[in-house]
Amino acid sequence: MTLSHLAPLLGGMLIGTGAVLLLALSGRIAGVSGIVGGLYDSPKGDRAWRFAFLGGLWLGGLVLLTLAPELLPRTVPGGWPVALGAGLLVGVGTRAGNGCTSGHGVCGLGRRSRRSFAAVLVFMATGILTALFVRPWIGGAP
Structure with missing residues (x-):
């Protein structure tokens, strides 16, 4: 079994783990549209975690692009x-x-x-x- 066969399973496990950790550690829901929307209509003190979460999404994509570019569509x-x-x-x-x-x-x-x-x-x-x-x-x- 190749990495491309395991990628959906591993990705799902990472998403689930991230959602559970965000809820357990901060009481927040990992809904991306709500996180992005909150950048505009939340108090300034509530924005740092949102930027960190979104930055993690970008960083994850960059790591995948660097380590396993064959998993991304051409x-x-x-x-x-x-x-x-x-x-x-x-x-x-x-x-x-x-x-x-x-x-x-x-x-x-x-x-x-x-x-x-x-x-x-x-x-x-x-x-x-x-x-x-x-x-x-x-x-x-x-």
Whole structure:
């Protein structure tokens, strides 16, 4: 079994461990959209941990790029403009929906939140439908 086969498992374990540690050590939820949103509307004393968390996400990506670049995709289906547009839509949607996949999916489900369960069902259904209809349109595999 190669590293590329273990990468999703290891990544999931790291995300889960990070979410548990953030909750256990600070009582905060590791929802990325809430963390980013709080940079703008939280008191100044509440911003350092947010920058540290986001910096850790960037640092993790840089470590992966340095140590195992073969695990990262070489191309983006549809190109970078489509990826950036999709990212912006996801960001707007997470703020409108009061949470993102990390907040609801990882932390909310772990806390047995009914609201998070409903949100994850909507996220997954929307993602599946979007992939079925949009991916062939942008040139990806059906």
